[in-house]
Every structure is written in C-alpha cells, then in structure tokens.
Amino acid sequence: MSAKNMKGALGGVLSNVTAEFFKEKQRAAAQKRDELTRGQIVYLVRRKSDNEIIKDAAYEVMTAAYMKTSENGTLPANARQIMYVARDLVLAKIGKCWEKSSYFTQTLLPDFVSDFPQRTAGWDVVYDARGHLVEPHVKNELGLGTIEVRSYVDSWSAVKDELDDLEIDIDELYPTCGPKNRYKFALFIEKEGFGPLLARAKIAERFDIAIFSSKGMPTTATRQLVNALSRAGVTILMVHDFDISGLGIAHTLSHNTRRYTFRVKPKVIDLGLRLGDVKAMNLQSEPVQINNNPSERLRRYGATQEEQDFLVVLDRQHWSRSGRRVELNAMLPAQFVAWLERKLVEAGVEKVVPDEKTFVAAWRRARLIAHVKESLEMLKAASEKYPPIPPDDLESRVREQLAADPALAWDEVLALCNWDDPDESE
Numbered sequence: 001m002s003a004k005n006m007k008g009a010l011g012g013v014l015s016n017v018t019a020e021f022f023k024e025k026q027r028a029a030a031q032k033r034d035e036l037t038r039g040q041i042v043y044l045v046r047r048k049s050d051n052e053i054i055k056d057a058a059y060e061v062m063t064a065a066y067m068k069t070s071e072n073g074t075l076p077a078n079a080r081q082i083m084y085v086a087r088d089l090v091l092a093k094i095g096k097c098w099e100k101s102s103y104f105t106q107t108l109l110p111d112f113v114s115d116f117p118q119r120t121a122g123w124d125v126v127y128d129a130r131g132h133l134v135e136p137h138v139k140n141e142l143g144l145g146t147i148e149v150r151s152y153v154d155s156w157s158a159v160k161d162e163l164d165d166l167e168i169d170i171d172e173l174y175p176t177c178g179p180k181n182r183y184k185f186a187l188f189i190e191k192e193g194f195g196p197l198l199a200r201a202k203i204a205e206r207f208d209i210a211i212f213s214s215k216g217m218p219t220t221a222t223r224q225l226v227n228a229l230s231r232a233g234v235t236i237l238m239v240h241d242f243d244i245s246g247l248g249i250a251h252t253l254s255h256n257t258r259r260y261t262f263r264v265k266p267k268v269i270d271l272g273l274r275l276g277d278v279k280a281m282n283l284q285s286e287p288v289q290i291n292n293n294p295s296e297r298l299r300r301y302g303a304t305q306e307e308q309d310f311l312v313v314l315d316r317q318h319w320s321r322s323g324r325r326v327e328l329n330a331m332l333p334a335q336f337v338a339w340l341e342r343k344l345v346e347a348g349v350e351k352v353v354p355d356e357k358t359f360v361a362a363w364r365r366a367r368l369i370a371h372v373k374e375s376l377e378m379l380k381a382a383s384e385k386y387p388p389i390p391p392d393d394l395e396s397r398v399r400e401q402l403a404a405d406p407a408l409a410w411d412e413v414l415a416l417c418n419w420d421d422p423d424e425s426e
Contacts, residue, residue: 054090054098058108059115061089066123071334076126076147078193079105080329088284101286128193137409147196168376170369174362179210179234181354185347186210186229188222190240190249191328194336201337207344208352210234216245218253223260226253230266237347239340242273243325244294244311247301271343275307278326281335285310285324294323391419 048056065086070077083104090097098104105127113120129143133152142148176182185207192213198204204211214222226236238253240246254268278285290312298308313322331339354362391397401413408416 050096053094054096055108057090057094058086058104059112061086061093062109062112063119065089066125069332070124071332073122075333076124076196078329078333079109079125079127081332082109082125084284084330085332126196129195137412143192143195145193145196170372172366172369174365179229179232181352181358183208183210183352184233185235185237185349186212187237187239188253189213190246191215194328197333197337203337203340207349209344209349217249220260223253223262226266226268227262227264230262230264235347236266236268237344238268238270239328240273241325241327242275242278243288244290244298244323246273247298247303251301269347271347273326273328275304275310277339281331281339283326283330285326288323288325290321290323394419
C-alpha cells in the first residue's frame with residue numbers, strides 16, 4: 001500500500017472513531033456547556049457492549065439488592081433471590097437486563113464479591129444444594145448447599161473432646177415411623193433449596209408437618225409416596241412456581257398418568273403460587289420461550305382464563321411463542337416464610353395430638369426414661385470413682401472383629417462384644 005493510500009485509510013478510521021466525539025463537542029459548544037470529562041470522551045470513543053453496560057448497572061445496585069434480600073444483613077441471602085431484587089433495580093435504571101439468571105448468580109455476583117472484598121466481607125450469600133453426602137454407619141445425609149455444608153462443618157467442633165465425659169443419650173421422643181402420631185399434613189415443594197430456610201423458621205416442628213421436594217415433574221416414587229400418605233389419611237399441600245411447569249407438577253401430583261395410577265384418590269391442596277398471590281405481593285415476572293402451544297394443557301391444569309392470559313403472551317389473539325413466569329424465589333426469605341405460614345393456617349394445619357391410649361403409653365415411657373436417667377447418673381458417678389479397666393489387648397480384639405466383618409464400625413464392635421474387665425473376669 002502506498003503512503004498516500006495508507007494515509008487515506010488511517011484518516012477514514014480516525015474519522016469513524018471520533019465522529020460522535022466531534023458531534024458532541026459541537027453540541028456542547030453550541031449550548032455553551034463545559035468541556036467533556038475524560039470519562040465521557042472515553043465512552044464516546046469506545047462504546048460499551050450491552051454486557052458491559054449491564055455489568056456496570058448490576059454493580060451499582062448490588063449492595064442495595066443484597067441488603068434488601070438479607071433483611072439488612074440479618075438473614076442468609078440466596079443468590080437467586082438477590083438476582084430477582086437486582087434485576088428489578090437494573091431494569092428501572094437502564095431498561096434492559098441479563099437474559100439468563102445463571103449469568104447473574106454464577107458470574108456477576110461472584111465477580112462483585114471478588115472485586116470488592118472489603119465491602120462484601122460480612123455478606124452471607126448462599127447457594128442451593130447440588131449434591132449429597134452420606135456418612136457411614138450413623139446414617140447422616142446432607143445436601144451440598146452453602147448452609148448445609150456450613151452447619152455440618154460447624155457440628156464437628158460441637159462433639160466433645162473430653163473422652164472421659166461422653167454422655168449416654170436416650171431419645172425422649174415417642175418412637176414413631178411414618179405419619180401415625182407424628183403428622184397429618186405433608187408439604188411438597190417442587191424444587192429443592194428451601195430446606196435451610198424452612199429449618200431456620202422451624203416450619204416442620206411448629207406445624208407438625210412433613211416436608212418433601214423434588215426437581216421437575218414428580219417421579220413415580222414420589223407419587224407412590226403420595227399414594228401411601230393418602231391411604232394413611234395425610235393431606236398433601238403443594239407449593240410451586242407460577243408457570244406452566246409448576247401448574248403441570250401440581251396436576252401430576254394428584255392425577256393418573258400413563259406411567260402411574262393412584263390406588264386411592266390423593267387429597268392434594270394447591271397452595272400456590274397462583275396469580276392472586278403474584279398480584280397481592282407485586283412479584284416480578286420473567287419472560288420465557290414456549291415451544292408448544294400450552295393452551296389446552298393450561299385448561300387441563302385448572303388455570304383460570306386470567307392466569308392463562310398472564311402466562312402466555314398473545315399477538316393479535318395468536319400464540320407468539322413467548323410467555324411469563326414467576327418463581328418462588330421472587331419472594332424474599334422473610335416474605336416467603338410469612339406467605340407459607342399464612343397458607344398453612346388457611347389449609348387447617350394444626351399440631352398433632354394422639355389418642356388417649358397412646359398418651360398413657362407415652363407417659364409411662366417418659367417416666368421410665370426419667371428413672372433410667374437417674375440410674376445412669378448414679379452409675380456414672382460410681383464409674384468415675386472406680387473407672388472400669390479395659391482389656392490390655394482391646395485394640396487387637398476390635399481389629400480382629402473388623403477383619404471378620406468389615407461392614408461393622410469400631411464402636412459397633414464394642415457394643416456387640418461387651419468384653420469383661422480383666423479384674424471382673426478373674
């Protein structure tokens with residue numbers, strides 16, 4: 001390329017890059033405004049992409065979104081619930097937002113925490129469980145979510161290190177298995193992740209209600225459980241997102257399908273979300289793409305015409321492949337708990353009180369446990385005064401038993417074998 005042609009090409013590039021800058025300068029001069037700031041010049045010369053604009057807006061509202069979700073730092077803030085609050089603020093600020101919620105929860109929010117470590121040092125951002133851990137022998141199982149893992153790790157230090165002061169625990173609760181004498185209602189939530197919040201609010205304990213959940217459509221095993229609970233007289237209370245899938249899940253939980261037929265008609269009460277809840281709490285919706293016309297399905301699911309009009313966007317009275325949905329996560333934690341408590345009361349959930357025969361049996365058992373505990377305290381005092389002496393070859397005996405039956409735990413061996421003290425065996 002000749003020098004002349006190169007000069008012309010460079011001139012064209014510079015003209016294109018600085019055209020907006022010079023136009024703004026002319027407008028500023030005409031209006032007798034001050035000189036443009038350095039930031040304005042940089043912005044005009046290098047226009048920001050949509051993602052950069054959205055990120056800047058998200059960063060500006062992030063602190064406010066976290067504080068609102070966490071009730072000013074008094075509660076753990078679920079990442080997805082922070083996203084809902086932030087999205088509303090970003091839309092009000094710039095009129096557009098991220099398309100996928102995962103971009104906020106997995107990118108924008110973690111990046112903000114990383115970029116501002118001092119500002120977010122006291123933040124308690126939690127994520128839903130995405131797996132499970134099962135301990136050997138003791139049958140403990142936990143979901144691998146932020147709060148579950150934190151509580152599990154904290155529990156390690158709660159175990160006493162004083163080996164000479166190990167307590168003998170007796171369960172004071174009346175032994176039950178299943179709903180009899182324990183619960184008359186079971187709460188089904190269409191998604192996992194609400195467990196820690198429900199545990200903190202003591203929903204199961206305060207309402208004597210069983211809680212179970214799943215991801216997506218109820219499995220055959222879930223419906224088998226619903227069938228068994230219904231036969232036992234348990235009422236199933238259903239909580240779900242207000243969208244086509246949520247209404248479908250509620251319908252499937254109480255109706256026969258090609259794969260499963262209920263032996264008894266289950267008593268299922270739909271607590272919501274429904275459109276009335278969305279309006280009453282002014283919850284924000286999000287757009288969704290719909291691949292197949294859902295009109296017939298929505299009618300079968302029991303959606304009102306107003307709910308159908310909300311969920312499916314019509315273009316000149318024709319289906320436009322677009323719609324709206326409102327997730328349970330659109331509610332703030334305290335708001336969700338208050339809404340659920342109100343729904344449970346309206347559904348008639350109450351504390352369980354057994355019959356007189358069970359009362360008498362439980363009372364006798366409670367008195368027996370009290371006497372046993374008194375005896376244990378006396379035995380413990382005697383043991384502290386005259387501590388029993390274990391066999392010299394205790395470890396080798398345990399190892400021998402473990403080799404014979406590897407499925408045992410070391411403490412199970414001690415409980416099963418009950419070897420005598422050397423002095424007592426003479």
